[in-house]
Amino acid sequence: MILLNNDLSDLAQAIVHGKAPSSQIDTSNQNYSVAIGIEVYRNNYRGNLHDTLVGVYPVIEQLVGKDFFRLLTRRFIGQNLSRSGNLDHYGAEMADFVAAFEPAQELAYLPDVAALEWACHCAYFADDAASLDIDKLAQIPPEQYPNLILHIHPACHLVRSRYPITAIWHAHQLSASGDFHIDLDSGSSNALVSRKNDVVLVDKLTEADAAWLQSIQAGTQLGEATASTLEHYPDFNLQAALLKLVAQNVFENFTLGETP
Amino acid sequence: MNNRQILSAAIGSLLALGVVSNASAAGKNMEQCYGIAKEGHNDCSSKKSSHSCAGQATKDRDAEDFVAVPKGTCAKIAGGHLKS
Numbered sequence: 001m002i003l004l005n006n007d008l009s010d011l012a013q014a015i016v017h018g019k020a021p022s023s024q025i026d027t028s029n030q031n032y033s034v035a036i037g038i039e040v041y042r043n044n045y046r047g048n049l050h051d052t053l054v055g056v057y058p059v060i061e062q063l064v065g066k067d068f069f070r071l072l073t074r075r076f077i078g079q080n081l082s083r084s085g086n087l088d089h090y091g092a093e094m095a096d097f098v099a100a101f102e103p104a105q106e107l108a109y110l111p112d113v114a115a116l117e118w119a120c121h122c123a124y125f126a127d128d129a130a131s132l133d134i135d136k137l138a139q140i141p142p143e144q145y146p147n148l149i150l151h152i153h154p155a156c157h158l159v160r161s162r163y164p165i166t167a168i169w170h171a172h173q174l175s176a177s178g179d180f181h182i183d184l185d186s187g188s189s190n191a192l193v194s195r196k197n198d199v200v201l202v203d204k205l206t207e208a209d210a211a212w213l214q215s216i217q218a219g220t221q222l223g224e225a226t227a228s229t230l231e232h233y234p235d236f237n238l239q240a241a242l243l244k245l246v247a248q249n250v251f252e253n254f255t256l257g258e259t260p
Numbered sequence: 261m262n263n264r265q266i267l268s269a270a271i272g273s274l275l276a277l278g279v280v281s282n283a284s285a286a287g288k289n290m291e292q293c294y295g296i297a298k299e300g301h302n303d304c305s306s307k308k309s310s311h312s313c314a315g316q317a318t319k320d321r322d323a324e325d326f327v328a329v330p331k332g333t334c335a336k337i338a339g340g341h342l343k344s
Contacts, residue, residue, distance in 0.1 A: 145267040239270040
């Protein structure tokens with residue numbers, strides 16, 4: 001991180017916290033007082049961060065409305081400094097913030113929707129990575145399949161929630177059409193976020209598929225992950241899960257682990 | 261079916277279908293098409309633009325905002341330009 005010299009960091013402090021700068025910076029201006037000048041900077045600073053959050057959390061904005069969202073981001077910006085020169089890194093704390101945000105307590109699903117939107121945002125900006133090489137996989141002898149360690153693509157995220165967040169997210173996309181009725185008590189949902197051809201995808205996974213993927217994400221070998229998933233979910237269908245996840249570009253590569 | 265057979269069947273079907281998803285190649289086959297983005301749905305913008313980047317276009321078809329499209333597509337779109 002680049003450290004600013006004292007004068008500039010003093011000005012930055014003034015902008016962030018709305019205090020008058022104490023340093024030697026020439027703040028004299030014929031038309032504006034120092035306080036008003038700082039307010040102009042301060043407004044731009046907050047406006048930029050607000051626009052950034054609108055870009056990352058369009059579903060949250062639709063769910064609570066523009067005015068409420070402006071209030072929410074104002075509080076968020078007051079509590080969370082931008083810690084990177086790259087604004088794409090700003091806003092990670094939104095899910096935790098919303099969970100503790102008193103005026104939004106009635107919307108119990110809001111924190112999980114925020115977590116899903118952050119995952120989509122991260123997926124969009126994640127590094128490129130190769131897709132699973134099927135030809136390379138074809139060279140692995142079947143007796144070694146249980147030792148396969150599948151590597152997850154950097155754009156892939158799994159967001160698990162007690163609420164139907166996948167349906168909520170899809171209902172607030174531009175492409176959404178028709179009458180939506182979402183039953184908030186319709187049970188948990190496992191949102192799979194991935195990126196294919198530069199487009200971020202959000203798809204719903206069954207409990208069994210999500211449990212298996214979580215195990216694979218943790219670096220568990222294919223044999224063990226599948227066996228333990230089948231133990232808890234006898235209906236788990238590895239074939240269907242693999243086809244679906246490969247089509248969603250969830251895996252980037254694989255290695256072979258030791259036989260336990 | 262035991263676990264080993266399940267794995268063989270599942271990976272076998274993957275190999276048989278020859279499922280190929282090639283995401284990384286797509287990025288290299290895209291071009292930046294200016295002047296066609298819908299408000300709030302641009303992929304990014306030129307350095308001359310008044311906003312930061314993705315999703316921040318404030319009006320439709322701003323000449324400074326672009327959408328990434330497959331190579332060769334931009335010239336076919338009315339109002340689309342490869343330069344801002």
